[in-house]
Amino acid sequence: MKRSWLAAFALSMLTPLAAAQADEPMKGTFTAHQACSALLSIRKQTNPGDVKLTPEQSYRLLSANKPNPTYYRVEVDGAQPAERWVPVDCGEVKSADGTTVPPAPTSPSQPAPGKQGNNPPSGGGSGASYVFAISWQPAFCEGLPSKTECKTQTPERYDATHFTLHGLWPQPRGNAYCGVPQQDVEADKAHRWEDLPEPQLEPATRTALEQAMPGTASFLERHEWVEHGSCFFEKSADAYFRREVALIGQINASPVQKLFADNIGKEVETSDIRQAFDQAFGDGAGDRVRVACKRDGDRRIIVELTIGLRGEVTDNASLATLIAGASPTDQGCKSGIVDPVGLQ
Known part of the structure; x- marks a missing residue:
């Protein structure tokens, strides 16, 4: 009996060790x-x-x-x-x-991205869903100060007090690189965005995009079009970016932008951000918003908001309607500082 007890004890001690080694x-x-x-x-x-x-x-x-x-x-x-x-x-x-x-091998039932025609564009009907990602540029620049758009940022520039575009991402996430040549997929994944084809935009769209997306200085729009825009239901880069600019314009004209602009350098609760979305876009809108934060020294700063959308993203689309059609999400971080321009 004593030997059996000792064996069992030894086994109980080895099991956690094996788990730790795994x-x-x-x-x-x-x-x-x-x-x-x-x-x-x-x-x-x-x-x-x-x-x-x-x-x-x-x-x-x-x-x-x-x-x-x-x-x-x-x-x-x-x-x-x-x-x-x-x-x-x-x-x-x-x-x-x-x-x-290298990523995990792709399942045979899931064709690898980047092959011509593998991933059909996301539909434009009421069933289409998206993640709309908007950034707080000063916080983004804390981590990448060498970016052109960060080296040139000033407290007076538009993106110091307004949200900026990251992207509009057709869901599910498998909708990526739709019909994109493999060499462009490889260049994108290697962050050689300057080697990607330039999206064809009307002059007015380009001007509006450069204000809404400072990352155009580092070819962010080329990356966004190749990976995500290629799966937009309307195969037009101009339509894709024009509508993104319109959507973020609705946010930057809302109490959400005012909440951030009025609290630069201060901590903001996620509950207050969600409440501002409710005020701007209807009850429950805030439940579709997730707040992403990161550590910057001893501070936790708000870097990005991701917003669920569902419906037709047309030229006159109502952001309130698109948000209302989406499913609720978790809140993300509970609070964070609204970062001012410059390394803190």
């Missing part, structure tokens, strides 16, 4: 490409708070669940607990030395 430490970032559930437990598939990653948002990478991983452990700011597991095919890993880790 958790492979990693350093770098994980950039989400889908709004994947962020799990507390892989085995139980539990997700307290119904936390989801924000597409195109980067998260601190902590570990993999095994040498040939199926899940990565990341830090999700605002989640309780913050350390969560996400599937490897939810996004892209970049190691601490800047090397991009």
Whole structure:
């Protein structure tokens, strides 16, 4: 009996050790490409708070669940607990030395992106859904001060006090690189955006876009068109960007923009942001908004808002109507500072 007890005790001590060894430490970032559930437990598939990653948002990478991983452990700011597991095919890993880790092999039933005609454009009818991502430019520039649009930013410039365009992303996230030549997909993924074809825009659209999207100085519009705009229901870059500019214009003329402009340098609660969306776009609009924050030294700053949309994105589309058609999402971080221009 004593020997059996000792054997059982030894086994109980080895099991956690084996589990710990299976958790492979990693350093770098994980950039989400889908709004994947962020799990507390892989085995139980539990997700307290119904936390989801924000597409195109980067998260601190902590570990993999095994040498040939199926899940990565990341830090999700605002989640309780913050350390969560996400599937490897939810996004892209970049190691601490800047090397991009190849994605998981594509399932035979899921054709690899970038092949001609693999991914049909997202429909323009009432069933079409999108993630609309808008940035707070001073916070973005805290992490990338060498970008042209960041080196030239001043407190007087439009993007110091107004939201800027990140992108309009047809859902589901598999709608990417629709009919895009493989060489352009590869250039985009390598961040060689200057090598991508320039979207054909009317002069008025180009002028409006340059104000709404300062990242055009770093060819952000080329990336957005190749990856996301190519899957827009209307195969026109001018229509795609013109309508994005109109949508963000509605936000920048609303109490949401005023809330941020009036609180530069101060902390704002996510509940107040959601309430401002309710005031601007109708009851429940705030439930479709997720707030993304990041650490900057000892501060937590608001970097981006992602807004769920559903319906026809036409020239005269009502943002209130598009938001009302979408499903609610988690709030993201609970609060953050509205960053002023310049490195803090």
